[in-house]
Amino acid sequence: MRRSREMVTTVAITGALLIAAGLTGFASTDAATTNAVDAVAAIQDVAPAAVSGVAAAAADGDMAARATVAGETTVSVPVNAEGGVQLGAPGAGPDMTIGLPFADQAAMAADSREAGVVVFDNNNGSSTVPVIHQDGTTQIVTVINNENSPKRYDYLIKLHGGANLTLTDNGSVTVANADRSYEAEIAAPWAKDADGNALSTHYEVDGNTLTQVIDFNADTAFPVVADPSVITTTYTYSRADVERMWNTYQWYGTICNVVPGLNYMVSLLCPGGARLKDAVSSAHYQSKRVKATFYNCGFTYCNYYEYKVTS
Template sequence: MRRSKIAAGITVAFAMGTTLVGFAPAEPDSLTASEALAAVNHVAPEVLEQTIGSPNGTGESDAMRAEVGGTDISLPVTASGGIEVSTGSHELTIGLPYSDQARPAAEVHTPGVVVYDNRNGSSTVPAIQSDGSIRISTVLADPGAPKRYDYPMDLGPGERLRANPDHSIDLVASDGTTLGHFDAPWAKDADGNPVPTWYEVKGDTLTQMVDFSTEAVFPIVADPTYKTYVITYSRADVEQMWKMINNINNICHFVPLPYLGSIACSAPAALSSAVSQAHYQSKRVRATYWDCGYNYCSYYTYAVVS
């Protein structure tokens, strides 16, 4: 069985700088939390390089909580709780694969990351990114792992999942507004070779299929990424932005554009105007991201709302 090409080398090196908390022994044929994390680091190091620096802590049912630019994200202690995403005006719960049998979260000292052992040869590794997106890596340990990974969504009235020509998926409101977005899926084996993968949508459930062959080198990593497209800033956020409006660099914290890392951040005139209006009228600001498919032409619009 071609269980893990990287287990003997990368796992040891990566684990030297990683401490596990609340981790129980793995099931047979499962990867340990450190091995799963090492697999993600090997295949897609940017996932761990771009995690949030300082999560807000934990709660009774939260293994990890973070607030990033108006978006509150919670990773559950038990996978059955699902990932909760709140933007002030909208809430979404993203269910996790095999949550009914997964072990509780193994927290690692990589900020914003936890690991769930699904006890079937796969692990789920959600990572909160510094731009407010969530990368939910699935690590397949060996050929005995499933090829199907379901993400049931707790959608609001009239909301639906819409497949796009580029194989990405939008979360769409009843009025047609795009509330969130799942990037097109990808999967790679331990040698970096692409593994056939695609999304299927049935009702409120998004499924990622990973069609590996006997030639694949394990472990395999697959990665759905979710981005929030509509954020409503609270009155407290508006007042904080108002106070900082003359220090444009600080505004970056409140504008989690998916491509912030590739552009010079400054407070757009439209945002400054909306913040000023909301300050004087004691209202909130709603930011809507419009994705043209490329960084240079994507943009935000801002509206003042009650």
């Protein structure tokens, strides 16, 4: 059963993604590997943070990489680009799917030989590099090879209940479903040439499609690296969720501290410890919900969740 909750997320489209070497299902030709290695090198040259602090991820079926970050969000990157990058709660279906540019013509995920990073060659002079970071950020980076490459990159965003995209004054985009039980913030875009100089770029919105437009010409230093990221996450658990969590506490108590391999409803109680348990208890007796907000300080050691009882 799908959990009803509000999720607020900051998304940036740039990218690098972590995957262990030797995973199956990737394009393995020399040309594919060379392109992947070159794409990651281009990112490292002008935006090294995009490919640092990558989360430990593993291949899983048709997913090239899957990792649970910040305790409550699972991010999955497909072997086939047409699957899109998926974000959701552990053990559940995706809350949000971000379609990748030119997915219908892109090659399968290729191993870049860089500590778990894979790359999609779009077969048009551009590559897409999704990245899952340890601190909860997800990036989807585009690497553009020459002046003949496309200048427009589409991201079809899907949410349960439909996706409404709103372009804000600061260049970022708000994504929400109809009842606003799920919300996301897509950070303002950026783009850099091979010398590290900023290039003009902006978002356009058409229905539930987000398009990043990058301005370059024959005089631009290539390759160009361009961006959209997910860094702050808020879940609001429904009354039904609260009661299930309350009942789980009654049955299992602190069992999550000593028994591995528990089911999702038990394991989701573990990261919050006493603070989450107190919030669930208060919400139970007040017939209210619990909001869990993830605060990203930029470093794994100081990230934390805050739990509040809400109506």
